Amino acid sequence: MPLLKGGKIVEDAWTLLADDLELSKAGFVVVSLDRFIRDRDSLVACSGPIGVRLTSAQSPQLIADALDVLLLIELEFPAFTDGRSYSYAQLLRRLGFAGEIRAVGNVLRDQYLNLKRCGFDALEIKEGETAEDWGIATDAFSAPYQVAYDTEKPIMFLREQRLAAQAKI
Amino acid sequence: MYRYDEFDRKFVNDRVAEFRGQVVRRMSGELSEEEFRPLRLMNGLYLQLHAYMLRVAIPYGTFSAAQMRKLAHIARTYDRGYGHFTTRQNIQFNWPKLEDVPNLLAELADVEMHAIQTSGNCIRNVTADPYAGAVADEIDDSRIWAEIVRQWSTLHPEFTFLGRKFKIAVSASDYDRAVVRFHDIGLFIKKNDAGETGFEVWIGGGLGRTPMIGKISNEFVPAEDLLSYLEAVLRVYNMNGRRDNKYKARIKILVHETGLDEMRAQIDAEWAAIKDSALKVPEYEIERIRAYFAPPPFETLGAVDRGFETKKFENSEFARWVSGNVVAHKQAGYAIVNISLKTDDLPPGDITADQMVDLADLAEIYSFDEIRATHEQNLVFAHVKQSELFELWRELGETGLAMPNIGKVTDMIVCPGLDYCGLANTRSIPVAQRISKRYADLDQQFDLGELKLKISGCINACGHHHVGHIGLLGVDRRGEEFYQITLGGSGAEDAAIGSIIGPAFSSADIVDAVEELISLYVEIRNQGERFLDTYRRVGAAPFKSRLYPEKLDAAA
Amino acid sequence: MTHHVITANRLNDGLVVFMGKDGCWGNSILDAQVLETDEDLKVRLALANAAEQAQIVVGPYEIEVTENDKGEVRPLRYRERIRAYGPTTHADFAIQDVPGHLTHLDDVSPVYFNGVG
Numbered sequence: 001m002p003l004l005k006g007g008k009i010v011e012d013a014w015t016l017l018a019d020d021l022e023l024s025k026a027g028f029v030v031v032s033l034d035r036f037i038r039d040r041d042s043l044v045a046c047s048g049p050i051g052v053r054l055t056s057a058q059s060p061q062l063i064a065d066a067l068d069v070l071l072l073i074e075l076e077f078p079a080f081t082d083g084r085s086y087s088y089a090q091l092l093r094r095l096g097f098a099g100e101i102r103a104v105g106n107v108l109r110d111q112y113l114n115l116k117r118c119g120f121d122a123l124e125i126k127e128g129e130t131a132e133d134w135g136i137a138t139d140a141f142s143a144p145y146q147v148a149y150d151t152e153k154p155i156m157f158l159r160e161q162r163l164a165a166q167a168k169i
Numbered sequence: 170m171y172r173y174d175e176f177d178r179k180f181v182n183d184r185v186a187e188f189r190g191q192v193v194r195r196m197s198g199e200l201s202e203e204e205f206r207p208l209r210l211m212n213g214l215y216l217q218l219h220a221y222m223l224r225v226a227i228p229y230g231t232f233s234a235a236q237m238r239k240l241a242h243i244a245r246t247y248d249r250g251y252g253h254f255t256t257r258q259n260i261q262f263n264w265p266k267l268e269d270v271p272n273l274l275a276e277l278a279d280v281e282m283h284a285i286q287t288s289g290n291c292i293r294n295v296t297a298d299p300y301a302g303a304v305a306d307e308i309d310d311s312r313i314w315a316e317i318v319r320q321w322s323t324l325h326p327e328f329t330f331l332g333r334k335f336k337i338a339v340s341a342s343d344y345d346r347a348v349v350r351f352h353d354i355g356l357f358i359k360k361n362d363a364g365e366t367g368f369e370v371w372i373g374g375g376l377g378r379t380p381m382i383g384k385i386s387n388e389f390v391p392a393e394d395l396l397s398y399l400e401a402v403l404r405v406y407n408m409n410g411r412r413d414n415k416y417k418a419r420i421k422i423l424v425h426e427t428g429l430d431e432m433r434a435q436i437d438a439e440w441a442a443i444k445d446s447a448l449k450v451p452e453y454e455i456e457r458i459r460a461y462f463a464p465p466p467f468e469t470l471g472a473v474d475r476g477f478e479t480k481k482f483e484n485s486e487f488a489r490w491v492s493g494n495v496v497a498h499k500q501a502g503y504a505i506v507n508i509s510l511k512t513d514d515l516p517p518g519d520i521t522a523d524q525m526v527d528l529a530d531l532a533e534i535y536s537f538d539e540i541r542a543t544h545e546q547n548l549v550f551a552h553v554k555q556s557e558l559f560e561l562w563r564e565l566g567e568t569g570l571a572m573p574n575i576g577k578v579t580d581m582i583v584c585p586g587l588d589y590c591g592l593a594n595t596r597s598i599p600v601a602q603r604i605s606k607r608y609a610d611l612d613q614q615f616d617l618g619e620l621k622l623k624i625s626g627c628i629n630a631c632g633h634h635h636v637g638h639i640g641l642l643g644v645d646r647r648g649e650e651f652y653q654i655t656l657g658g659s660g661a662e663d664a665a666i667g668s669i670i671g672p673a674f675s676s677a678d679i680v681d682a683v684e685e686l687i688s689l690y691v692e693i694r695n696q697g698e699r700f701l702d703t704y705r706r707v708g709a710a711p712f713k714s715r716l717y718p719e720k721l722d723a724a725a
Numbered sequence: 726m727t728h729h730v731i732t733a734n735r736l737n738d739g740l741v742v743f744m745g746k747d748g749c750w751g752n753s754i755l756d757a758q759v760l761e762t763d764e765d766l767k768v769r770l771a772l773a774n775a776a777e778q779a780q781i782v783v784g785p786y787e788i789e790v791t792e793n794d795k796g797e798v799r800p801l802r803y804r805e806r807i808r809a810y811g812p813t814t815h816a817d818f819a820i821q822d823v824p825g826h827l828t829h830l831d832d833v834s835p836v837y838f839n840g841v842g
Contacts, residue, residue, distance in 0.1 A: 059408055081207055081290065083330025087407045090327055094442065108200075110191065110208055117326035136190075141183045143176055145320045146396075147447040148327065154447075155176040155320070156454050163453065196737070198780045216783060218808055219818070221739035249818065264818075266738040516814050587804060588812035596836075598814045599828040606830050648839040650803075677833040 005100075005122035007138075008131050014051060014072060030074055033058050036066070044069050053104065056084045060092045067097045075120070077105035086118045093119040093149045112137035119149035170231050170539060171316050171461045173281045180323075181278040184285060188212050189271035196268070211291060211329070212274065213259075213284030218591045220264045224287040225277060229297035229315040229339070230258030230542040232282075234529040237540055239280040241525035247273045252525065254510060254518045256582060256633060257336070258296050258542040259287055263589060285323060290331045292322035292403070296338045298346045299543040302462055303551040305499035307341040309358050309366060310462045314395065315339045317450060317458060318356075321396050328403050332410040332418035335403070336375075348544055348660040350374050350383050351636065353420045354402060359389060366392040372402060372432070373424030376630040380666045381421045384429050386436060392455065394440075397448035401440035405432070465537040465552055470502025474555040486573075489611065490562050493573035504555050506536070508548040508565065509572040509580060513605055516598045517583040518546030527568040535561045545582055547575065577614040578622055578687070579605045582633045586626030586643065593626035595643025595650040595676075600624055603680045617687060619699045621659075624652075636660035638701040639686060640667045641679065650676040656686070656712060657704045668709060671717050682716055689715045727789045729766050730757040730798060731773045732808065733782035741808045741820070742782060748772055750782060752820060754798050754809040759790060803838045 003012040016030045023029065023039075027048020036043065036052045043050050051072030052063055063070070073092060075085035089101050103115050103123035112134050115123060125134075143155050153161075173181075188208075195205040206216075213224040225240070240260060244252050247269050248262040255261055265273060277283055286293055295318045297311040298304070318337060322328070328335070338349045341358040349355035355371035367389040374383030390398045406420045409427070424432050481488040496505040508528070511517045520528075528548065532540050535557055536550035543549060553561060565571040574580045581604070584590065586597030601624055608614055623637030634640030640655035651673040658667030674682045687700070689712060694703045704712065731744040732754075742750035743757035748769075751757070760766045766787060773785035789801040800806045806826065811819040813828040825834075 056412075080204070081330050082412060083290075083328070084408055084412070086327040086330070087404050090404070091408075108204055108208075110187075111329075114326035114329055140187045141324070142179050144326070145180070145323045146325050148325075155180070156451065157447075158176060159174070159457070160451065160453060196780055198778070202777075202783050216734055216739055218804075219739075219741055219811065220734075264739075268737045587807060588814050596813060596828075599830070602814070602828070603830050603833075645838055648837055650836045650838070676835055680833075 001124040002127070002129075003102075003122060004125050004129075004131060004134055007134055016053065016074075030072060033062060036063070040066070051099075054085075054088065056082050060088050060095065060097075064095055067092070067095055067099075070097070071099040072102060073097065073099065074102045074104045077103060077107050080106045080108050080111060086114060089115075089119040090149055109133045109137050113140060117144065117148040117150045170233060170312075171228070171458065177281070178278075181281070181283045181285075182275075184212075184283060184324075185271060185274045185278050188274060192267060192271055207289060207330070210289035211286055212270075213287035214265075214267070214270055215288060216591075217263070218587075218589055221267055221270070222261055222263050222589075223265045223270060223273065223284055224255065224259050224261045225282060225284050226287050226294050227259050227282075227542050228319050229295060229301070229312045230299050230544075231301075231312060232540055232542070233280075234532040234538045234540065236280045236282055237525050237529040237532065239276065239282065241522040241529070243273055243276060244522040244525065251515070251519055251521045253516075253585070254520065254542050254546045254548070256544050256546060256584075256631065257294050258299070258544060259294055260542070288334075289329075290333050290335075291329050292325065292331075292335045292337065294336075295319050295322065296336075296347050296352075296544060298340050298342060299541045299549050300346060300496070300505055300551065301341065302464065303498050303500075303503075303505050304342065305497065306344055307358075308360055309341045310459075311339040311341040311347075311358060313455070313459050313462050314356065314358060314368075314392075316461075317395065317455070318399065321399070325403075328407060331403075331407055332412050333415070335406075335420070337399075343662060345660070345662040345664070346543075348633070348636065350662075350664040351376055351380070351660060352383065354399065355383050356395075361389055368392070368395055368398075370398065370402075373419075373421040375419050375421040376633060376635050377419070378416050378628050378630075379421065379425075380630070380635040381425065382664050382666065383421075384424060386429070386433050393450045393452070394444055396450055397444045397446065398436075398440055400443060400448060401436050404439055405435045409435075464500070465539075467500045467503065467552070468554070470500075470554065470556075472501040474502060477555040477558055480559045484559075487559055487562055489615065490571060490573040491558065493577065493615070494575045495558065498552065500552070502555055504553050504558060506550040506553045506558070506561065507543075507575040508550065508570050509574050510547050510570070511574060511580045511605070512569060512572045513602070513609070514569055516585075517581055517601055524568050524570060527564075528570070531561065531564055531568075545580065547580070573611065574614055576619045576621070578608050578617055578620040579614060580621075581605070582621075582623040582637070584625050584627075584632035586624075586632075590626065590631075592629055593643065594628075594645045595626050595652070597624045597626040597632060597641075597643055600641065600643075600652065600676070600679060604683055607680055607684060617691070617700070619701075620687070621701075622683070623658075633660060634658075635666050636664075637667060638699070638704070639683060641683075642673075644673050646673055646675075652676065652679040654679075654682065654686070654716070656709060657701065659701060670709060671713055685715050686712055727801075728791065729760045729787040730754065730790050730800075731760070731769050731785055732757075732788055732805070733773060733777070733785035736780055736783050743809075744769060744773060744785075750776070754790075754800070755821070757790075757798055759792070759798055760787075801839060803836055 030051035049071040053074035194200040215222040253261045295315040297315040337354045338347045338352040339356045351374040357369040370387045371383035372386040494507040541549035583601040587593035621638045623633045624641040625632035625634040626643040636658040642653045653673040655667030659665045746758045810826045
């Protein structure tokens, strides 16, 4: 599936490694949580950048102590209506994870803005979807109401800014 | 009441544009029905038995005369000339066309209204005390906080695909007029010893298949921490709530299965991590919103209006309407007026476009432009001068809205049932109408006093039957329409879930059965007891044996 | 052998529709094509699904019907009768004038969900 990152379609440098396959590539390998827990030391020691793919039933708390060795965390959407991964992304950002958070599975264009605001920076999109769609979706709203991971100032703060500006006049 | 600033206006307009695009993509096939369904639900658009149904949000039930006029216009232009007020203070239209909905929403946006999150697995309309700002027993205006929660919950990116719907209610009184204890989150405004405002937070209340009274998750959350606390609760729910079974996906199940102590621990842990963040509610924002809910420009009046008292003495029908529908106001010389939408002309909770326009006119004259919707599917004019009650009553009478039955047996909460809803097992409106006819005599209704009868057409309990003093649940028995009776429920501060009294009654027999119960109450009640009080005093046994005498014989 | 007709909701207005002989969708069940064999039913359902793919209707399915002594089609299930004839509570929204369908408060004859009583 094409990978959308930073608003552009990009090459995917990462490979998903099945649990039962030997590690042959050095780096840019994504493994399941079970595999990571099982082979953590060897994964960290042997390969280059490593990533973990969590299912929507697996909380990031389970890898909270590994965040500085991971460069990619993939969060699953088995159905686009399963919204657990939005919380997982926010949690990861709060725990200080600075790597790539990628949405994999079933997401609709209409969810791009939610994903971005919750701390995702990349997603697998359906064939036929374009980077333009991403742009349209994320520009759909001028200002959100609430605080979220992304740096946008919610409406409350914009109001304060306006108040302060008026006070200065 | 709250008025949009330029940010709010831009927001609803952005939302309309977004939905317009989604409808285009649906009509072209770019979005399948399966993909479109959650998106349209988040704009309150259902596909029901006969047609689409659009649920328009009325935040915490407060709206203006101008907004009421627009709703009437929408009823006439896009629908079949009427609307239906719901158990969460919203209004529904039963016949809009999909292709018209974007324009309909654009018209709503013109008057600062929308249909955002009135359905879907997200945070729904935040409901509040319909007497807010008018009643003496509140310690603050619950709508201020409902508005703060509303903004925080609107298109919250993290909580848009929850396991199930999420309902929040707010009250500032010891009297629970918003069924707060049966909400996913219930907020009671409190003041601590230092006079600071905070919230007693209840979680995990709900009706439906597994009715549960909520439990206190925090005795006092300081006002500025409200949003971070709510965020913590929602996050814990979103991550851990069940996703395997639609009927086990509400937070009440999570609380029940996790245990309250463990639940509190998880919430507190998350809360501690996010409390001191940008989620703190700034004082200036609280004050900004509070200003919108400042009292209207009341006149300084005496506590009692002589003209009013005289009129009651002279006109017994007026006096009865006052006794039934009018409630004391905290401001001297004013009154709170309840307007019943339970007349025999229309299904319960329905109102015609003409009536909407009339009420808009009346609200402008008599109640500072403001109207409230209640969870009991009635309306309120919150600030009416006592001296003007008689005129108002006369005018309400001319528009067919002076039924004095508030809180009486014919003031029922009734779901739309199989006549309209795809989920229903049985019809509910016809039973309500038959019961209403049986108890048409107003003298009898007043003699019976407060009697909350609630009817649901299926176990989803949208008619709140679990919290009826008498509750009716429609069931399919041997391929026929039957109704199961529950007794002793209450959605007020004496929260209770009704108990099933025995086997269900056929459609032919149900009204007689209800009459038996009520007759028994009249026979055995003590002075001043409501039906509910008598039931609590004597228990179910006398009511059971009255309804099922053959069981008694069998035992003998 | 039970007879069927195909029903759905029209996408653009949400109204209940029935598939007629020409494969088109109409508001009245009286104009619906009655399918008497499994083979006919299969063929028409496939056509209905194609109509869904073409954004004409949503959620097509078959319902069991019977015919009254006037030869008029009548759904067996009560829920489907409400869909076909309109809510029982509002004469204004009745799709057809069907005796006994609208609620008369004094008439307490039982309603049979799965057959014509």
